[in-house]
Amino acid sequence: MSVTLDLSRMAHSPSREGADAPKPPINLSGLTRPQMVAALTESGVVEHGKAKMRATQIFRWVHHRGVTDFAQMSDVAKETRARLAERFTIARPEVVERQVSKDGTRKWLIRMAPGIEVETVYIPSVGRVGALCVSSQVGCTLNCSFCHTGTQALVRNLTAAEIVAQVQIAKDDLAEWPSDKEDRLLSNIVFMGMGEPLYNMGQVADAIEIISDNEGIAISRRRITVSTSGVVPQLEALGEKTQAMLAISLHATNDALRDVLVPLNKKYPLDQLMAGIRAYPGLSNARRVTFEYVMLKGVNDSPDEARALVKLIKGIPAKVNLIPFNPWPGTDYQCSDWAAIESFAAILNRAGYSSPIRTPRGRDILAACGQLKSESEKVRASAMRKLSMAAMAGVLDDDEDEAAA
Structure with missing residues (x-):
């Protein structure tokens, strides 16, 4: 068994943090085109007059062709490629584990840095042809009581x-490269993985600009959905x-219940949330908000709750995704009966709201909605406890030896 230690929380040695310490290479994959132009110019690798042209070339190689090595950029001079490799990187993070469900859902455990891991899920036959559920944080701070992901403490954005x-x-x-393949399987991106996207607004906005750029991955903004539990002050900025x-992780129609299911509601209660949704930039019949509503047996699934939901969202261009609860180890909640x-x-449909029932996907690999939580986190925690116990035992043994001497 391999053990991953989270070194990000350890005190750094002063000898390694001096002014002469080498800076890690900038990852060009995370730069928008204007940011890339600035980075190339500031680095001195590309002269100012050629930076925009060179940035477009690199952007297309990275996001349209999917290359991971500057040496593959055949229309860039060899000397320039070498200088780029000295100052920048376009390498992928490590895929620690890949799982495929019996229904075709794929899940990847990705290690971004030592101790920094997230899960990403591809769901076939969602959206136009298939959707990718991406994470925006390592862990989560929201502690939604029905969500497995929310039981993992936040590490960082x-x-x-x-x-x-x-x-x-x-x-x-x-095998989706180049990005303009006519038969591509990935058509939609949903920020519904680990974390609260609106608590990482700047990085999420830059990522969306990169993903939607027509010179690269070229997934339309209309096919990119950001799900939030209701960080009301950031809603307008998200739209602009x-x-x-926009998708709202709702799950309750009154503050008392939502305070339990989605504790963020105590900070931004339903009246504030609904006002923020109604003011969301671009909201229209063509750009409806999606309300996500997990079905919890005996908790929020009664006909009265359905009628209360209709009343709550009245006048908002919307659809409601009904999500059968996906069980996970240790939860006390149960999925509502199918009836x-x-x-x-049916109550929502009669009121004029589309209310598809989301088919659970990837349950057998813990890839379904609300189930994302790195199992390796448990392994790391267990391993760290064992190491700590061993270290403590060693210290005690040393103390006893010294006392005996």
Whole structure:
């Protein structure tokens, strides 16, 4: 068994943090085209007059062709390629584990740095042809009581490069390069993985700009959805900066219940959340908000709750995704009976709201909605406990030896 130590929390040695310490290479995969122009110019690798042209070349190689080595950029001078490799990187992070469900869902455990791992899931037959569920943070701070992912403590935000890398890794595995393949399998991106995207707004916005750029991966902003539990002050900025589709992790129709299911509601209660949604830039019948509603048996699945939901979202261009609860080890919640889910959906449909029942995908590999949590985190925690115990035992043994001497 391999053990991964999280060195990010260890005190750094002063000898390694001096002014002469080498800076890690900048990952060009996480730079928008304007940012890439600036980075190339500031590095001195490319002269100012050629930086825009060179950035376009590199951007297309990285995001349209999917290359991971500057040496593959055949229309860039060999000397320039060598200088780029000295100052920058376009390498992928490590795929620690790859799993494929019996229903075709794929899940990757990706190591961004020592102790920094996230899970990313590709779901076939969602959206136009298939959707990729990406993470925006390592862990989560929201502690939603029904969500397995929320039981993992927040480690840090992901960078734009690390968010984009999840898309690149999926495209590698799906053989999706170049990006303009007519039969490509990845058509939609959903920020519904680990973390709260609106608590990492800057990096998420940059990643969306990169992913949607027509010179690269070229996934339309209309096919990129950002799901939030309701960070109300950031809703307007999300719409203005990204023009992404909005999804709200709702799950309850009153503050008392939502305070339990989604504790963030205590900070931004439903009246504030609904006002923020109604003001979301670009919201229209053509750009509806999606309300996500996990079906919990005996908790939020009654006909009265369905009618309350209709009243709550009245006047908002919307659809409601009904999500059968996906069980995970240690939870006390149960999935609603199928008849209750269908009855709930019928009430919404009669009120004029599309309410598809999301087919659970990837349950057998813990890749379904709310199940993402790196199993390696448990291994690391167990290993760290054993190492700590061993170290403590060693110290005690040394103390006893010294006392005996």
